[in-house]
Amino acid sequence: MPGDRIAVVHERLTEIAGSEHVVEQLAATWREVEVHAPIARAEGIPAGLTDPPITTPLNRAYRLLHERSYAPLLPLMPWAFRHMHLRDASAIVASHHAFATQSVFATDAPVIAYVHSPARWAWDPSLRAGEGGGAAGAAILSALSVVARRCEVAAAPELHTVVANSTAVAARIREHWDRDAIVVHPPVDLDGFTPDPAVEREDFYLLAGRLVPYKRPDLAIAAAAKADVRLVVAGDGRAMQQCRELAGPKTTFLGRVPHETLLNLHRSARAVLMPGIEDFGIVPVEAMATGTPVIALGEGGALDTVVPGSTGLLVEPGSDDDIVDRFAAAMRDFAVADYDRTEIRAWAERFRRERFRAEMREVVGAAI
Numbered sequence: 001m002p003g004d005r006i007a008v009v010h011e012r013l014t015e016i017a018g019s020e021h022v023v024e025q026l027a028a029t030w031r032e033v034e035v036h037a038p039i040a041r042a043e044g045i046p047a048g049l050t051d052p053p054i055t056t057p058l059n060r061a062y063r064l065l066h067e068r069s070y071a072p073l074l075p076l077m078p079w080a081f082r083h084m085h086l087r088d089a090s091a092i093v094a095s096h097h098a099f100a101t102q103s104v105f106a107t108d109a110p111v112i113a114y115v116h117s118p119a120r121w122a123w124d125p126s127l128r129a130g131e132g133g134g135a136a137g138a139a140i141l142s143a144l145s146v147v148a149r150r151c152e153v154a155a156a157p158e159l160h161t162v163v164a165n166s167t168a169v170a171a172r173i174r175e176h177w178d179r180d181a182i183v184v185h186p187p188v189d190l191d192g193f194t195p196d197p198a199v200e201r202e203d204f205y206l207l208a209g210r211l212v213p214y215k216r217p218d219l220a221i222a223a224a225a226k227a228d229v230r231l232v233v234a235g236d237g238r239a240m241q242q243c244r245e246l247a248g249p250k251t252t253f254l255g256r257v258p259h260e261t262l263l264n265l266h267r268s269a270r271a272v273l274m275p276g277i278e279d280f281g282i283v284p285v286e287a288m289a290t291g292t293p294v295i296a297l298g299e300g301g302a303l304d305t306v307v308p309g310s311t312g313l314l315v316e317p318g319s320d321d322d323i324v325d326r327f328a329a330a331m332r333d334f335a336v337a338d339y340d341r342t343e344i345r346a347w348a349e350r351f352r353r354e355r356f357r358a359e360m361r362e363v364v365g366a367a368i
Helices: 018-027 058-064 069-080 101-106 134-158 169-177 217-227 240-246 259-268 282-289 319-332 341-351 353-367
Strands: 005-010 032-036 091-097 111-115 161-164 205-208 230-232 253-257 273-274 292-297 312-315
Touching: 005 018, 018 032, 018 091, 018 134, 018 353, 058 069, 069 101, 091 353, 101 111, 101 353, 111 341, 111 353, 134 169, 161 169, 161 353, 169 282, 205 217, 205 259, 205 282, 217 230, 217 240, 217 253, 217 319, 230 259, 240 253, 273 282, 282 292, 282 341, 292 319, 312 319, 341 353
Parallel strands: 005 032, 005 091, 091 111, 111 161, 205 230, 205 273, 230 253, 273 292, 292 312
Antiparallel strands: none
């Protein structure tokens, strides 16, 4: 409403990923907006923010660490959120995936939590396996997960409204927080990903995005090798070496590529692969915005975004070996001619940025 001042609270502004684009769109939704984050650095601030983010004393410690890692500061994050200066806000939107809902203890204004997910690494021990740097690091991460779970549970009943970015995340919120959630899908840059009917399909599949363990790029790469099909990998990350070791002779690694190159890859691929369980999954929607179908694991956010037989197909979940076999079979048998670019693009239109801003404006307006 006119005259209302909205505060957007985010976990950290240290790198640009999907949740930072959500913050950028939240900041564009209202005339009077302040963006708060415990720590921030230039590389992590979305270009669309008109004013610099308001940080906390924790940011000085982050700079003393030369902005190399925020991990040593994680135990102090709850304190930082609880001591944010939010008193003048009419409402707070907390962009949450670990500790941001702690901001509910820093204000008397209604807090609307936009939940990318309850802290998955805190609730699911399998996501902590192999992290933390040895036995001592694993013990620290395990202890921090206890803190994160307690913080989320304590904040949950104090939140005015809980918004989930997918139906899968809404189910997790119900399980872990005992709260119902409204589903508002994240904004996707449909103007940056467009179809081009003049671009012909080529005989390759595309795996795009960060190569990190939870996204399970290893499954897609092993499946492509088993199916003996061409796979192009556009992205980088700490799982790169493992992926190279699994790759067959028809897999090509491009590393991170410019937007124009990525756009052309999307347009010309037979299909884009999503082998991991995503909370929502921006990449599949970007692919569909170019008119390209998606082959995705049938769990998580893909259940909201991929329409079997219309915009792609869903691979039945199972063990890692099962998933590799099923992705391999899907790629061998995939009939891209059965999918219409125009129909796929029309489906992707429902994830526009404008739709996200309108829905969040309505949610926050109801809270005020």
